Amino acid sequence: DLKDTDVERFAAKKPRPVSLHSCLHEFARPAELAAFLHDEIPVRFAERIRWIEQVPEWKEIPELVDAHLKHMASFSYMRKADPKEPVKFQGSLQRILKRQDNMVELMSHAMQRLRSVRGGQDFDGFSNKFLDNFLLNRLGCNLLMTHYLAIAHPGRHTIGIIDPQCDAVEVCREAAQDVQNACRDFLGRAPPLEVQGFSQGAPTAGFAPRFAYIPGILSFIVRELLKNSFRATLDLETDLADLENRPVQIIVCADEDHVMIRISDRAQGIPIDVGTRVWSYMYTTSKKASPLSGYGVGLPLSRLHARYLGGSLQLVSLPGFGTDAYLSLPRVDTQMVEVVPDCDEHESVEYSFTV
Ligand code: W6P
Numbered sequence: 001d002l003k004d005t006d007v008e009r010f011a012a013k014k015p016r017p018v019s020l021h022s023c024l025h026e027f028a029r030p031a032e033l034a035a036f037l038h039d040e041i042p043v044r045f046a047e048r049i050r051w052i053e054q055v056p057e058w059k060e061i062p063e064l065v066d067a068h069l070k071h072m073a074s075f076s077y078m079r080k081a082d083p084k085e086p087v088k089f090q091g092s093l094q095r096i097l098k099r100q101d102n103m104v105e106l107m108s109h110a111m112q113r114l115r116s117v118r119g120g121q122d123f124d125g126f127s128n129k130f131l132d133n134f135l136l137n138r139l140g141c142n143l144l145m146t147h148y149l150a151i152a153h154p155g156r157h158t159i160g161i162i163d164p165q166c167d168a169v170e171v172c173r174e175a176a177q178d179v180q181n182a183c184r185d186f187l188g189r190a191p192p193l194e195v196q197g198f199s200q201g202a203p204t205a206g207f208a209p210r211f212a213y214i215p216g217i218l219s220f221i222v223r224e225l226l227k228n229s230f231r232a233t234l235d236l237e238t239d240l241a242d243l244e245n246r247p248v249q250i251i252v253c254a255d256e257d258h259v260m261i262r263i264s265d266r267a268q269g270i271p272i273d274v275g276t277r278v279w280s281y282m283y284t285t286s287k288k289a290s291p292l293s294g295y296g297v298g299l300p301l302s303r304l305h306a307r308y309l310g311g312s313l314q315l316v317s318l319p320g321f322g323t324d325a326y327l328s329l330p331r332v333d334t335q336m337v338e339v340v341p342d343c344d345e346h347e348s349v350e351y352s353f354t355v
Contacts, residue, residue, distance in 0.1 A: 034083035063110035209254030232267035
């Protein structure tokens with residue numbers, strides 16, 4: 001069995017973020033990616049293990065104990081895996097990924113319990129930073145492992161999970177179709193929706209910007225934003241004629257360096273008392289989970305997906321009118337580098353557990 005010192009040894013190493021460019025070239029070759037993952041995944045898991053251990057008296061929080069156990073198991077699993085045996089290595093990655101399945105839910109429940117039993121000053125500030133770091137680390141690991149599994153089964157034009165010619169308008173259209181269908185199934189109707197592409201140098205609409213990207217990331221973000229816009233629009237309980245005056249609009253545009261996507265709704269904006277809590281993992285507008293709401297972490301998680309390769313996500317609320325979401329993504333694969341949180345001392349040590 002592996003000793004704690006092994007985790008410590010790996011926690012002391014710096015994570016090595018990779019670029020989308022290298023995932024399309026050196027790390028599109030299974031042997032090279034396997035060797036990298038065998039070294040790198042334990043470093044990133046050790047970081048998460050240390051962050052859990054830095055929460056004062058973490059052993060009293062059952063969800064943290066559970067998460068710690070799962071990460072220790074995955075850490076030693078990866079250490080024992082043989083990157084030179086592709087089929088076995090794939091199996092190991094599948095098991096590690098499976099163990100991460102409910103990790104977002106588990107960790108947000110951990111923070112909810114921590115808040116309810118300990119409280120303390122600025123708890124939400126602490127827990128949001130903790131979850132941003134923890135879940136961004138997880139996102140990078142999961143995507144790299146999924147990329148490895150995907151390069152073993154080449155698609156028609158994708159390389160692993162990357163589409164070198166990703167059509168952002170097409171991804172938005174597909175996401176919109178699915179969310180509209182879910183909305184109609186679940187709430188009986190959906191707001192009208194329009195998707196338009198523009199590109200610098202092309203004076204009219206209908207020009208689709210293409211770029212090398214992970215379509216799954218873009219699709220995830222657009223779906224989450226649309227779910228929010230649709231839900232807010234239908235929550236107004238307008239009649240059908242009025243609904244026609246509240247279209248949701250998606251604009252996709254690009255220059256050489258960026259792809260920008262604006263999603264606009266006419267749902268009267270974000271209520272003033274909600275404010276920046278839209279970015280909180282601890283806050284949700286829906287009482288129970290549904291296909292259109294999940295469990296309330298969609299927006300902070302979407303922002304992490306945007307940030308992962310150097311992009312950003314912002315919301316602008318126009319009071320009484322509607323909400324604009326701005327998603328900005330870098331367009332050049334050499335400029336798209338993973339953001340991997342690397343803090344030696346997690347700020348949880350400074351967090352005061354006053355009751
Ligand atoms: C709203 C609230 C919201 C959050 C995120 C994205 C869009 C919207 N629209 O009314």
